[in-house]
Amino acid sequence: METSLEAEEAVQDIEAGTLDVRVKQVRYEGKGIHSYEFTSLTGEPLPPFEAGSHIDIHLKNGVIRQYSLCNSPAERNRYVIAVLRDEAGRGGSRAMHDEVAAGSIVTISRPRNHFALDGNAKRVVLIAGGIGVTPLKAMAHELDTHHVEFEMHYCARNRDAAAFGEEFSAMERDGRLHYHFDDGAKHNQLDIAKLLARPAPGTHVYYCGPAGFMKACADAASHWPKGTVHFEHFKAPEQPKRAPAPVSTESTGGCDVTIASTGQVVHLSADQSLADALNAAGVEVPTSCCAGLCATCKVRYREGEVEHNDFILSDEERREYLTTCVSRPIGKTLALDL
Ligand code: FES
Structure with a gap:
């Protein structure tokens, strides 16, 4: 049980925009992917969030990294993120995998959202590439809760590299989730241009994934009506060498x-x-x-x-x-x- 001082400090942290949470569980979700479940130290509900939100994680070495919340926004008792270990990355994912264990306490920010669902959508197409699935998973939960029609496409190298297999099984069974594996049958690989060939009135598209995937989605959706295509990069794309400064x-x-x-x-x-x-x-x-x-x-x-x-x-x-x-x-x- 937390002391009242700890509880008080936690409340003060919330007011300051950060809060300390307990790592309740670390789970293997797929090849190189761990999910982290955070719960409140005080037993109070966590600040609410919308699908598409991310939180900052303050790592021990002073580094701050952003991760999308991937559980249902209807859950007020926990935040869940998933992290793909990237050996070639800047070190945030390695620190998460190596240093954050069940039982530890981490400092996080309040959720912020720059990738929100549009409440006017009548139908939604979610397209995930690799670990870009995390914000889209929260969206699938939110759409499900609000009975909005959606279909989700999840591209991954193979089934081992796809996260949340258990949680997604019902959605896969009822035909709303479609997997597309690079190592799988050619006919099952996602033809993004074909999927997005005909914009339908009231339909919105959301996508998140690695650079090549993002470009393929952007090209395929370029003729969709303004305001119906939404995306989030989880990594800065490679840029052509910058022109000299102005x-x-x-x-x-x-x-x-x-x-x-x-x-x-x-x-x-x-x-x-x-x-x-x-x-x-x-x-x-x-x-x-x-x-x-x-x-x-x-x-x-x-x-x-x-x-x-x-x-x-x-x-x-x-x-x-x-x-x-x-x-x-x-x-x-x-x-x-x-
Ligand atoms: S610090 Fe993230 S956009 Fe500037």
Whole structure:
């Protein structure tokens, strides 16, 4: 049983935007994939979340990583994430697999959602590539709860590499979940272009997976009506080598960023991220992924032109906001609504 002091601290953490949770269970879900079930320290329900939400996990070495919640949002007693061990990655998944065990306590953020289901959809197509299945699994649960018609396609190398086999078995049996294995029969592999050939009124598409898969989905859905196609990258895609920095910042060695509320001017050098420059000048901007994937560092701007390098903001949002970890001003000045 937790002491009242621990309970009090946990509540304070919630108010501060983070909370400590207990790792109740670590499960093998598929080749290289572990799921982690987190429960409250106090016995209180966890903060609510919607399908598509992710949480930050604060790892022991100070590293913060984002993982999508994959259980049903109707469950208030637990959060579940799943992590694919990536030996070639930045180390977050290895730390999760090696250091986070059942019984331990980890600090997490409150859930945030940049990949929400559209409540107006009459029918939904979910397309998952590999570990990109995690947010889509939560969506399948939510759609099921609200009796919205959906079909889910899950692409994986083979059945061993596909996660949540047990949990998905009912959905597979009733024909809403279709597996597509790279190592399987050719006719069973997913033809994304064919699947998305004809947009149907009221149908929305959601996809998440590795870079090649994301591009195939984007190409296949390019003719779908605006606002009906939704996606989330779980890793920053490989970028072609960046063109030289815009002339104004290159030639002057940087540019000046004005903080609208105080008039403070922060100098941004050509080799610095905007988030780093702001934080160094005492203008606090929270960051998390530092890769343009999570929008934690999103800030509204008032004046100036921006080179947007994120993978999360819509065109509409980009007219108002920028992500300070990867995006940069193009002109000599920029005013931020801070
Ligand atoms: S910190 Fe994640 S988008 Fe900037």
